[in-house]
Amino acid sequence: MKMVTVVGARPQFIKAAALSRVLRKEHEEILVHTGQHFDYGMSQVFFDELELPRPDYNLGISGGSHAQMTARMLIAIEEVLQKEKPDALLVYGDTNSTLAAALAAVKLHIPAIHVEAAARLGSLSNPEEVNRITTDHVSSVLFACVPSAMEFAQKEGLTTNLFLVGDPMYDAFLYYQGKRKVKEITLTDLDGTTHPVPPEYTYLTCHRQENTQDEETLRQILLGTQGLGYPVVYPVHPRNRATALKLKEEKHFNDILFVEPVGYLESNTLVSNCQRVVTDSGGVQREAFFAKKPCITVFDYVAWPETMVGGCNQLAKPLAGDILEKSKHKPVFDEGYKPFGNGDACKKICEVLRDVDLGARMR
Numbered sequence: 001m002k003m004v005t006v007v008g009a010r011p012q013f014i015k016a017a018a019l020s021r022v023l024r025k026e027h028e029e030i031l032v033h034t035g036q037h038f039d040y041g042m043s044q045v046f047f048d049e050l051e052l053p054r055p056d057y058n059l060g061i062s063g064g065s066h067a068q069m070t071a072r073m074l075i076a077i078e079e080v081l082q083k084e085k086p087d088a089l090l091v092y093g094d095t096n097s098t099l100a101a102a103l104a105a106v107k108l109h110i111p112a113i114h115v116e117a118a119a120r121l122g123s124l125s126n127p128e129e130v131n132r133i134t135t136d137h138v139s140s141v142l143f144a145c146v147p148s149a150m151e152f153a154q155k156e157g158l159t160t161n162l163f164l165v166g167d168p169m170y171d172a173f174l175y176y177q178g179k180r181k182v183k184e185i186t187l188t189d190l191d192g193t194t195h196p197v198p199p200e201y202t203y204l205t206c207h208r209q210e211n212t213q214d215e216e217t218l219r220q221i222l223l224g225t226q227g228l229g230y231p232v233v234y235p236v237h238p239r240n241r242a243t244a245l246k247l248k249e250e251k252h253f254n255d256i257l258f259v260e261p262v263g264y265l266e267s268n269t270l271v272s273n274c275q276r277v278v279t280d281s282g283g284v285q286r287e288a289f290f291a292k293k294p295c296i297t298v299f300d301y302v303a304w305p306e307t308m309v310g311g312c313n314q315l316a317k318p319l320a321g322d323i324l325e326k327s328k329h330k331p332v333f334d335e336g337y338k339p340f341g342n343g344d345a346c347k348k349i350c351e352v353l354r355d356v357d358l359g360a361r362m363r
């Protein structure tokens with residue numbers, strides 16, 4: 001079958017790297033990069049490190065409001081789909097690129113395949129939730145990572161072509177851990193100087209709109225994380241670089257290394273060697289769980305309930321006091337508990353695609 005895959009953001013490059021390798025053995029894949037993430041550290045580094053094929057199209061679309069970005073992508077993706085005439089479209093996760101691609105495809109009667117389908121937070125105030133819900137409801141095949149997503153899908157009546165396959169992020173985690181080791185990481189400060197990784201540290205990632213659009217919220221998160229007693233390694237997402245730089249200037253955060261984003265292999269090495277993870281990232285909280293590291297997720301909603309067992313991943317409000325409070329729990333990791341599958345999600349996706357009825361939801 002001929003497929004057009006649309007990616008645009010960091011987490012999608014990782015999932016696409018895991019699935020493309022398997023998918024291309026059986027199918028023709030045209031890769032479209034919308035351009036949502038574009039600078040080297042947020043985009044090209046993933047193509048280089050993960051040996052992801054070069055995109056066939058780079059649409060160069062980023063920035064603007066959610067509506068502006070999505071609208072421009074919708075138009076540009078429609079043109080690609082009209083030209084390529086694929087049998088199906090493949091999308092990952094919950095970004096504006098995901099939504100735009102799924103909408104463009106369904107209007108052209110091209111079945112959309114959604115990987116990481118039916119994850120839900122339960123609130124429309126989260127911009128990615130709108131993308132998740134809409135994408136799932138216009139897609140023809142839904143690949144869920146975890147049992148909780150199956151329950152959400154069933155509650156919304158999304159039962160046709162719904163498959164629980166496991167998490168391609170876990171596939172990627174295992175594959176690259178086995179394949180490539182990072183010997184030494186040099187952290188590049190936002191001011192351009194370099195640092196070695198401290199012997200013991202907390203690994204922080206924080207970029208969600210909810211946690212960074214207001215300076216005081218990010219200040220609280222930094223205060224709480226610094227208060228955990230270790231130096232903090234904080235790769236700053238470009239979205240909140242300006243706010244992070246401003247807070248860095250305040251000089252209250254002398255134990256925090258505000259650094260440029262790191263590559264995927266480096267990020268996972270930093271997770272694996274840290275004392276604790278503090279994050280608001282859907283990917284990083286799962287990677288902490290895969291690496292059996294205690295994690296505090298700073299968010300108002302539970303994103304990956306499967307990680308929140310045995311105190312492994314604690315949900316904290318974006319308040320310094322709550323982050324400190326949640327750090328008191330000692331996690332217990334159960335070796336036999338594998339809610340994200342066995343690292344063979346991509347293989348299972350390919351097996352399903354061999355004989356799934358792509359048109360079932362189009363008739």
Ligand code: UDP
Pocket residue numbers: 010011014205235236260261262263264265267268280281282283284287
């Ligand atoms: N990541 C990375 N470099 C960093 C921070 C994160 O490579 O400096 C990786 C990490 O593996 C994570 C993935 O990027 O799982 C997801 O990124 P992000 O947090 O932007 O998205 P989310 O998972 O929240 O959608």
